[in-house]
Amino acid sequence: MNQLAFIGLGSMGLPMARNLLSARFPVAGFDMNPRALAALADAGGRVCDSARDAARGADALILMVVNATQAEQILFDEGALESLADDALVVLMATCPSAAVARLAERVAAVGRQLVDAPVSGGVVGARARTLSIMAAAPAAVFERIFPVLRGMGDKVFHVGEEPGQGAVVKTVNQLLCGVHIAAVAEAFSLARKAGVDLQVLLEIMSGSAAASWMLKDRGPRMLRDDPEVTSAIDIFVKDLGIVLASGSDSRVALPLAAAAHQMFLATAGRGLGQADDSQVIQSYDLINGNCQA
Amino acid sequence: MNQLAFIGLGSMGLPMARNLLSARFPVAGFDMNPRALAALADAGGRVCDSARDAARGADALILMVVNATQAEQILFDEGALESLADDALVVLMATCPSAAVARLAERVAAVGRQLVDAPVSGGVVGARARTLSIMAAAPAAVFERIFPVLRGMGDKVFHVGEEPGQGAVVKTVNQLLCGVHIAAVAEAFSLARKAGVDLQVLLEIMSGSAAASWMLKDRGPRMLRDDPEVTSAIDIFVKDLGIVLASGSDSRVALPLAAAAHQMFLATAGRGLGQADDSQVIQSYDLINGNCQA
Structure with a gap:
């Protein structure tokens, strides 16, 4: 994982991105809120003008957005998915309905990438302290690839199943x-x-x-x-x-x-x-x- | 508290009575089940033929019975209340509706004794290990008198209020x-x-x-x-x-x-x-x- 993209730098996302930077992952980020972007820059992140820019060439795109609809917009309407590296992973960490996650995973797979269904528990306190629980569903080989990144955001990383939607x-x-x-x-x-x-x-x-x-x-x-x-x-x-x-x-x-x-x-x-x-x-x-x- | 009476030697009551005996309280007991009475005798308790006999002259009568109706029968119909010492306490430890406890307390007070409303939490495991939580409601002076007895059955003894019914x-x-x-x-x-x-x-x-x-x-x-x-x-x-x-x-x-x-x-x-x-x-x-x- 040479390059990470992080979209959604809210009260949870910003401290999670900061923890990835502390763990020496290069992070390019985007959020609609300019203050969140400034805070990311202060922490050593690269600030981008759009989701598509942040995703360009990244090995993994982390989505800490409000819901599945927003994830869909960013990936497909705003073109973040197609600007990722060829074998990139999309890591969906928002709380979404299981069926919506499974549908998203199919659409991501259709263009040759894979979705990691990885919602979190632990709130703002856990996001800051890097003590989140992360409930990841993905094929075992995919889980192994993304594990170090997840471990950079939480101390309890569980592999709950092979099929996206089971994390949800x-x-x-x-x-x-x-x-x-x-x-x-x-x-x-x-x-x-x-x-x-x-x-x-x-x-x-x-x-x-x-x-x-x-x-x-x-x-x-x-x-x-x-x-x-x-x-x-x-x-x-x-x-x-x-x-x-x-x-x-x-x-x-x-x-x-x-x-x-x-x-x-x-x-x-x-x-x-x-x-x-x-x-x-x-x-x-x-x-x-x-x-x-x- | 020179003499205790204990009625209701079931899966909770028997180990509670045993713990009182271990704490050197003299215990006279009664239960309909002869095996429970034999177990009490083995533990050093005095076995009686009726609730009235067990209560005779006792300073406190502990009721670990099924419900409020059974407590009422023992106290009034079977004559346990009137055979107690003059200033004896009745300690109701069964789970009963609050209103029923308050009514019982009035009837006990009418003959010059006082009711301690003292239900327990912790199950059979807590009863055996003397780790019950006991939630006692009674006037402060009454609570002080009965405290050593309650402490002989549980390690978390709370004074939750002055009025019988509040423990319930x-x-x-x-x-x-x-x-x-x-x-x-x-x-x-x-x-x-x-x-x-x-x-x-x-x-x-x-x-x-x-x-x-x-x-x-x-x-x-x-x-x-x-x-x-x-x-x-x-x-x-x-x-x-x-x-x-x-x-x-x-x-x-x-x-x-x-x-x-x-x-x-x-x-x-x-x-x-x-x-x-x-x-x-x-x-x-x-x-x-x-x-x-x-």
């Missing part, structure tokens, strides 16, 4: 559990608050019992604060649980808990809280259960 | 999270299985990500085995999520996730699997989603 499934399942766990904590706290139980004591007990979850320990304390910092927004779970349910619908799988949790995130966003911290789904529970003066 | 609420909230977490893992695995993802790899990834929960790590491996050992039965969550929903109904709190999870445990019990390990709720997900040959 694992990420989807991850988000199902994350979203349901956050909503479950909010639901539990709402019941306890109505009964007059001290929620700080409750949080301490639950954190050390069989009721514990990663989300309880991370989001639980923020549910008890009035205006917590935003580490991941309500809108992310509106989108990601939407992908979970679309995947379920595509493959005809009933997901009653995910569906119920999605409704609560949707209602929270519907009151204008889409950019609030996702812990604030508790406000929807407290509202419907009469725990707040409306 | 905390336990209820605990079971809400536990039950929803088990069902969420089953739902997630069912989606992944349909997509052909290797569930062992998936379990490993989720256990180290933000999707992790205590239940994922404990029940997840058993969901992947054909006929796992039973550490806690489906019927326990049929009962406990029933208590969760009854508490929600009593205090007018909507609990959409708990309600959905309860349905899946109910359906599993409905197919005759009530005594199977609670991880086997996954069979209901796999059945409805076409993952098994029916």
Whole structure:
């Protein structure tokens, strides 16, 4: 891997690109945001005027974009795919529906390149600290080629399957559990608050019992604060649980808990809280259960 | 506390009574099962012919029975309450609805004794290892009197409130999270299985990500085995999520996730699997989603 292209230098993408530069990979980058490009240049990256320019001659094109539609535009409409080196790999790291990833992989293969389906978990904190989990699906030989690059962005790199789309499934399942766990904590706290139980004591007990979850320990304390910092927004779970349910619908799988949790995130966003911290789904529970003066 | 009475020597109660004996508390016990009584005698306990006999002159009566109705029968119908010492404490450790505990506490107070609402979490493993979490609600002075006894059965003893019923609420909230977490893992695995993802790899990834929960790590491996050992039965969550929903109904709190999870445990019990390990709720997900040959 002599040359990498990186498209999508947002709150996740920029620190990921920085970590690749620290690992001595040459990175050419593009983003619509000029401040992101300036930050890449500061870190030693080469800044380009378009996705096509960044991709020119690269051995791997890393896409940390918003969704599958944006990945499609960059690869096909903006001509990034055709300007890559002949045997280049396209590494899709955004959270996308599995079926969309499989379709993209076919279109990439049709022009002689290969897609690595490699979504991540760990958020901005993990992107900065190079502690992301990366769930990669690709034929074994392809996975071996891209492994050093993935290892430059995360410390837990898993080969989850040979077929593009299987990484997306694992990420989807991850988000199902994350979203349901956050909503479950909010639901539990709402019941306890109505009964007059001290929620700080409750949080301490639950954190050390069989009721514990990663989300309880991370989001639980923020549910008890009035205006917590935003580490991941309500809108992310509106989108990601939407992908979970679309995947379920595509493959005809009933997901009653995910569906119920999605409704609560949707209602929270519907009151204008889409950019609030996702812990604030508790406000929807407290509202419907009469725990707040409306 | 010179003399303890212990009623209900089942899979939890017997090891709890043994641990009290190891901590040098004199224990008089009663259970309908003669083998349980023989085991208590082997551990150095005094075996009695009835609940009333066990309670005679005791400073504290510990009830580790099936439900609130059984506690009521023992205390009032079988005369255990009136045979206790004058200022004795009644320690209710079963999982009961909060409102039922509050009513029991009133009836106990009417004859000059006091009820300690002290449900536990940690299962048979915690009962044996003396690592139970105990969530006690009682006036502070009462809690102080009973603390050494509770400490003889668990290593995490919390004073969650002054009013009997608040311990039951905390336990209820605990079971809400536990039950929803088990069902969420089953739902997630069912989606992944349909997509052909290797569930062992998936379990490993989720256990180290933000999707992790205590239940994922404990029940997840058993969901992947054909006929796992039973550490806690489906019927326990049929009962406990029933208590969760009854508490929600009593205090007018909507609990959409708990309600959905309860349905899946109910359906599993409905197919005759009530005594199977609670991880086997996954069979209901796999059945409805076409993952098994029916």
